[in-house]
Amino acid sequence: MTALDDTQATAPGSVPLRVQLRRAERITKLKYLGLIAPLAIFLAVTFLWPIGALLWHSVDNPEVVEALPETTKLLRSWDRKALPDEAVFAAFARDLAAAHGNPALAGAAKRLNMERSGFRSQLMNTGRKLRVEAGQSAKAAVLAADARWGEVSSWQALARNSTPFTAFYLLAALDHKIADDGSIVHADPDQTIYVEILLRTLWMSVIVTLISLALAYPLAYLLATIPSKSSNLLMIMVLLPFWTSVLVRVAAWIVLLQNEGPINRALVGLGIVDEPLQLVFNRLGVYIAMVHILLPFAVLPLYSVMKGISPSYVRAAVSLGSPPFRSFWKIYFPLTLPGIGAGGLLVFILSMGYYITPALLGSPREQMASYFVAFYVNETTNWGMAAALSTILLAATLVLYIIYSRYFGPARVNQVAPR
Amino acid sequence: MGQDAGDGLISFRGVQKTYDGEILIVRDLNLEVRRGEFVTLLGPSGSGKTTCLMMLAGFETPTAGEIRLGGRVINKVPPHQRNMGMVFQNYALFPHMTVAENLAFPLAARKLAKPDITEKVARALAMVRMEAFATRFPQQLSGGQQQRIALARALVFNPEVVLMDEPLGALDKQLREHMQLEIKHIHESLGVTVVFVTHDQGEALTMSNRIAVFNHGIIQQCDVPSQLYEEPANAFVASFIGENNALAGTVESAGDGLCQVRLADGSAILARQGDAGGPGSAATVSIRPERVELDDAVAGDPNRLPAAVREMIYLGDHVRVRMEVAGNTNFVAKVPISHVSPAMTVGAAMTVGLPAAHLRAFASP
């Protein structure tokens, strides 16, 4: 009743009406927000947070600053040319005395050992031995503990890590490093690996994507055109691989493809080959297994696009005098491009992150970027490198996605999609 | 271009089609289409008319019989070599091509030179008055515009035959009637042979030179529109085309193209012999509502029946009178407004006259 009276009372002035409308809309908006909130929170926790952590770890560099706070503070204003002055040595001695026996010092030693092998013992030994006798200069005491502190490069390495952020990991993930003079240089030839690995990851993903699409296309076409009774059965067979774990399937491929496996025994038994073929622990084996696992991801988008293409398009093309293959190529194929784009992108992005399959079915020459991420996480506990490699991989994937959306993006897809 | 029977262009001879080996979708098709003719295949859905069109286009193969084009058997000629333009129900305009590209498609398939293509496309667009839309994509056009483009595309390469599969089904009534005339005019000006499939009898009557009425996989009757309406061959054609009153009865005697039918209420009437059988067989007599005569006019007619008026609907130029006649409560007469008398009121008893010239006895379906 009151509401009604209000409306009547304020109707002539339009402002209160607008306010009411806004209030009503705000409630609707809040309802919508409430509905998507669980998903938004879920995504934030499971997706944005880890990615944020990943990016953070790839530049995070706290170890040396935490272990040697005074020294790093002074080193930030050091010219990085001649040996630092007594004040720095004194601060270093105080820091070491405070950090002795503290895991933070080991963390700093581990971090500095990445800059130069041997730095770990240099720092840890100094930490153990250093005693500044009365009347002795700190510099003399430090040099007495380990003579390597007389080298400028030791201090340059410390200075490079005197800030809480570093480009070290990201540069290393691109086969570059910061030289003693502060310039960015290419890593030693016998230490370079990641650019090649990244290119290999891209290349292998491209090959897997192309093979998957080539195999998926006719299959999806068959599924989309045969009566639904048979296509349902076939679809179940396509999806069957999803119901077994990747590990089981990889193990099965090893059994099938190995030298003494059934395929090789059959080939030798039938006299097709004299020696067993090397089908596994090389790139062929990796391709076979990856295509097998990823094929459904290519089939499904293609199938859904093909299902939506009326058969009358190709009929129309044929009736207009175009031979069957030309009709396919000029009419059907362009209409399936959104499916090819979506399926290809899906397979490609999944391939980029492949780890288990190349690790188990390939030789070291087949390892992709994720293998080294796992290597750094599990074996050397070097999260900085793992995060940097992941960041580079993520960036490469994003760049490719942007290129994809240029060519297959919403605007084009809308134009091509059949009505 | 002559119109004599010798100028047959398309010919179906004893054509049968089955998909499952059991049910014949097309049972025994015999049809001749003359050059330049507009023939409509008319029938309810599932009657086999679309299958016939698809066999003619080459998308389906006849199970038995042969199809000839210009005297040559084309059963085994692939569809892209038949040189027939086709307009589909949903137009099937290629969504990834502009209007001009759609029209150029059949010409490019025939490897015409670029300038030729450009010229022919322009001419075809002019024919359907769509010159301004050459660079649009199909989705940017209205239904009627898409329909015009589909028509232009089927005609742009000057095919001998144009096939149309319910092309106007998706349009609203007004647009549909407009397009019917437009297609009819294009046909008349180009002289192209058209085989048109529809389930809409009005559409068929408007456009066709001849109509083949399909039911249950068989052509029930094939004739010019006026003959189909005035001289239906059987009860199906009579009821499928136009409005019709049917009264059930039994044949008592027959001869000289006439027969005597005893109706359910015991009265006997004289009708022209349709496909009704000899004495004793069940028959349906049928008459168009506009041929029914009332009271004053019936005096001299031997076929007179009592009727009770149930409903009167005023329709401006005429009145539809629904009556009960010989047990049929849906017996309709169309009375011109000038013949309406004050005695005609709901509940009034009247006498209807059924002139034997317009009354046909058909075998009961």
Added chain:
Amino acid sequence: MATLRQHLLGMTALVGTGLAFAAPAQADLTVISFGGAVQQAQIKAYYEPFTAATGIKIIPGEYNGEQAKIKAMVDTKNVTWDVVEVETAELLRGCEEGLYEPLDFAKIGDKKDFLASAVTECGIGTFVWATILAYNADKLTTPPTSWADFWDVKKFPGKRSLRKGAKFTLEIALLADGVKPAEVYKVLATKEGVDRAFAKLDQIKGDIQWWQAGAQPPQMLASGDVIMSSAYNGRIATAQKEGRNLQIVWNGSVYDADHWTIPKGTPNAAEAYKFIQFASLPKTQGAYSQQIAYGPVNLKAIDGLDAKIAANLPTAPKNLENALANNGQFWVEYGEELEQRFNAWAAK
């Protein structure tokens, strides 16, 4: 800043461990080792007798030496592993980084009773194992006698297998190239020495099929996939027991000890000490060597061993003649650089 970083760290750790390690019931002891034949022997020699003697139930677990899991647990203060078997380099590094409790030897035994290399700040050795050259005697008529033979692809054609990693592989390459065991780490500490090791590996790169898990070499040898392989001696001895005709070349073996450690912050430290003390007794150590051909670190256990068993252990004087002791400190120092270079080399 620091708190945000700790949060991020915790998050990553949670993701890393996959939340797979549910807390055990009170007083149950989770003991993690390298699994396989090693774990089977530990169950027989240590776990079962320990439970029988003390009533403390043991939950055996296995891992592949990844320190990441332990670091994640210690960093998040959610330690569910009570006793962990680790290799020497990881022990030294982990001890410095605070992953492991410094041990109170008063609760374990007299330091003098153990091999000197078995006693460190955070760990007590549990057994001595060796990486040896193994071959399938059914496939090779002339037995190889050294790592130099391993490199001789003319005399012994076929695939051979080495562990995928720099550790041991580089030492083996130098041994094959004629470097004396005593000189190996001195050479490897120089750039020229590392170049020399990789140059040696280059010679047979195309003939190597790499292994990663200790169970792989006996299996690959038995199936005929490779003719020779580096392997853990205990795994080969176990395969011999199972009837495989696999043989060991002790010449040029690289030996090392594995150690028991207690991850920092475990709530069951008292029980963990009890277990380690029990597993370091001469009696239990002797029982272990009977189960698997790995040598005890308790000197009294070595003295009490059956001569036949002792002859097959890495610690037998005859087997030690031309053997190389793994230098854990070297790998702590140079491991990252050399593993990186190894990866780069292997990937090309």
